[in-house]
Amino acid sequence: xxxxxxxxxxxxxxxxxxxxxxxxxxxxxxxxxxxxxxxxxxxxxxxxxxxxxxxxxxxxxxxxxxxxxxxxxxxxxxxxxxxxxxxxxxxxxxxxxxxxxxxxxxxxxxxxxxxxxxxxxxxxxxxxxxxxxxxxxxxxxxxxxxxxxxxxxxxxxxxxxxxxxxxxxxxxxxxxxxxxxxxxxxxxxxxxxxxxxxxxxxxxxxxxxxxxxxxxxxxxxxxxxxxxxxxxxxxxxxxxxxxxxxxxxxxxxxxxxxxxxxxxxxxxxxxxxxxxxxxxxxxxxxxxxxxxxxxxxxxxxxxxxxxxxxxxxxxxxxxxxxxxxxxxxxxxxxxxxxxxxxxxxxxxxxxxxxxxxxxxxxxxxxxxxxx
DNA sequence: CACGCGTGGAA
DNA sequence: TTTCCAAGCGT
Numbered sequence: 001x002x003x004x005x006x007x008x009x010x011x012x013x014x015x016x017x018x019x020x021x022x023x024x025x026x027x028x029x030x031x032x033x034x035x036x037x038x039x040x041x042x043x044x045x046x047x048x049x050x051x052x053x054x055x056x057x058x059x060x061x062x063x064x065x066x067x068x069x070x071x072x073x074x075x076x077x078x079x080x081x082x083x084x085x086x087x088x089x090x091x092x093x094x095x096x097x098x099x100x101x102x103x104x105x106x107x108x109x110x111x112x113x114x115x116x117x118x119x120x121x122x123x124x125x126x127x128x129x130x131x132x133x134x135x136x137x138x139x140x141x142x143x144x145x146x147x148x149x150x151x152x153x154x155x156x157x158x159x160x161x162x163x164x165x166x167x168x169x170x171x172x173x174x175x176x177x178x179x180x181x182x183x184x185x186x187x188x189x190x191x192x193x194x195x196x197x198x199x200x201x202x203x204x205x206x207x208x209x210x211x212x213x214x215x216x217x218x219x220x221x222x223x224x225x226x227x228x229x230x231x232x233x234x235x236x237x238x239x240x241x242x243x244x245x246x247x248x249x250x251x252x253x254x255x256x257x258x259x260x261x262x263x264x265x266x267x268x269x270x271x272x273x274x275x276x277x278x279x280x281x282x283x284x285x286x287x288x289x290x291x292x293x294x295x296x297x298x299x300x301x302x303x304x305x306x307x308x309x310x311x312x313x314x315x316x317x318x319x320x321x322x323x324x325x326x327x328x329x330x331x332x333x334x335x336x337x338x339x340x341x342x343x344x345x346x347x348x349x350x351x352x353x354x355x356x357x358x359x360x361x362x363x364x365x366x367x368x369x370x371x
Numbered sequence: 372c373a374c375g376c377g378t379g380g381a382a
Numbered sequence: 383t384t385t386c387c388a389a390g391c392g393t
Contacts, residue, residue: 042389045388045389045390046389046390046391047378047387047389047391048379048388048389049378049379049380049387049389050388052379053389086377087377087391089376089391093391120391120392121390123390123392124390124391125389125390126390143388143389144389144390145389162372163373187389193389198387199387200381200386201381229386258375259375259376259377260376261376314377314378315378316375317377318374318375318376355378356377356379
């Protein structure tokens with residue numbers, strides 16, 4: 001790996017920051033440098049694209065205008081504000097961190113990356129981002145963009161999927177970061193990574209730092225960054241039970257650990273966890289078997305129906321769910337003593353924090369004539 | 372350290 | 383359709 005002279009470093013900073021001053025995106029969280037605003041945006045932006053985050057950020061700020069409001073929020077309101085964004089532990093950690101700020105720091109944010117990293121949900125990237133953007137601390141903020149940009153600028157071939165690689169990049173960035181404007185420097189690198197120096201179709205020929213991009217100059221841009229691949233999602237079969245009662249539909253809250261923790265869905269039965277596995281030719285039996293897991297003394301009034309020939313599919317990072325919809329209608333309100341959920345009228349669905357997969361299930365149900 | 376954890380967009 | 387990627391963190 002090459003080593004830049006001080007003159008080259010200065011020229012790079014000038015080119016980058018001049019471009020950033022002219023072309024930086026006007027984003028809702030760039031209106032000011034309030035640590036609360038920077039923090040919320042950074043958590044939302046973890047593994048999530050800018051255009052997805054914008055409406056969530058705006059609603060979140062209306063709902064929870066201050067760190068104090070967030071610290072005191074009831075869990076259902078909290079989850080509703082996050083529903084659909086994914087990686088739901090982020091919002092639970094966020095409330096823990098808000099409570100830490102209010103209780104341990106009397107509502108005044110710590111200003112160093114080391115202190116910020118002690119807060120729940122704040123790791124090395126987010127700590128660097130907040131410290132540099134909100135508090136003007138000269139410290140790297142290394143996200144996927146920064147890995148890609150600097151891997152190309154310096155032709156660094158260390159595998160960015162390996163945790164120990166971070167130190168290599170940290171040392172490089174520490175040398176070239178603009179110490180007078182660290183927050184703008186870090187954000188400029190991220191803007192660069194999402195515009196000219198993208199992963200797939202980069203346009204480095206027109207990049208403001210074209211002449212500093214060694215991989216581009218060598219015609220090897222797409223060789224960087226080096227990143228080991230992850231295994232593909234494992235297919236899993238589920239049944240979704242759409243159960244209509246006189247006053248609404250059955251919903252259950254998922255366990256507090258694991259996938260989609262504490263979010264609301266119609267009852268989902270994992271095929272691999274069914275004690276008995278009836279033949280697909282006996283679907284009425286299957287519905288009865290599944291419902292009997294949690295509904296006692298219940299008459300299923302109408303013949304259960306299989307809904308939808310092809311399953312609803314939803315792909316997560318590690319799992320691909322293939323969900324077959326089953327429908328049943330109950331003549332009476334069921335006994336919910338052993339059922340971790342509630343009967344919800346369609347007009348009250350908005351009160352539930354529902355993941356995207358549940359919205360897909362409901363969409364399919366409606367397409368098939370449900371209401 | 373390797374893995375679990377959501378979702379949407381691009382090609 | 384499949385694959386990969388996107389402002390990561392906790393365990």
